[in-house]
Amino acid sequence: QYLPQVRALEDHRSLQALWARSDQQAMQDYYDELAVKHPQNPDYQYLRLRYLESAEQISGARLLIANHPEFYWGYRLLAICLSEDILAAKPQSFADLPSKSDIHLLQDGLARYPDDDDLAMALFLLHLESNDLASARESLRQVQDPLALTANWQRIHAFTLAIKDIELYSAKLPHLISVYIQQGIIAKEDSLAVYNDQLDNFRD
16 A cells, blocks of 8 residues: 555665565566656656666666756766775676666766766776876865764775875865764774874884
């Protein structure tokens, strides 16, 4: 009885998360059917993709962007999947298309949605994989979300150290420290000392 009343995309996303815990296949079948019934509706095409394997999500996201370039969630799906595959060292998922093509797609998305940290972080990782350090630096500059930075801190630290950019490192470090304070890893009163210690270690 509840299903026909679901209209908003965010409500569908919440429903999928709950339904997948109890019966993911039934959930997938339902959204597959919706996508077939509404082939021009980007919401249903996106929802159909969300719980598929990574390679299927990526190829589907590319098609979704091509058919609906104004649709935000197509770009976000592509960004999240590529980022997860890079961090999991699974390049085979996007080996069928040069990463430059995905970079162009995400750059188009970031031009449309310039404050989106997921898109900027994915571009940082893709540029890093392509060894385009200048572009990686510019993409990293755009990321402001503390959780996104913390989740990728190991690569960010190694990257900024490799290019010897203490200014960029010091600009991102407070975001990491703020998350660590919230998580109880460090005490608030120790934050300045931790910040200075990290900068000293960076210089060394």
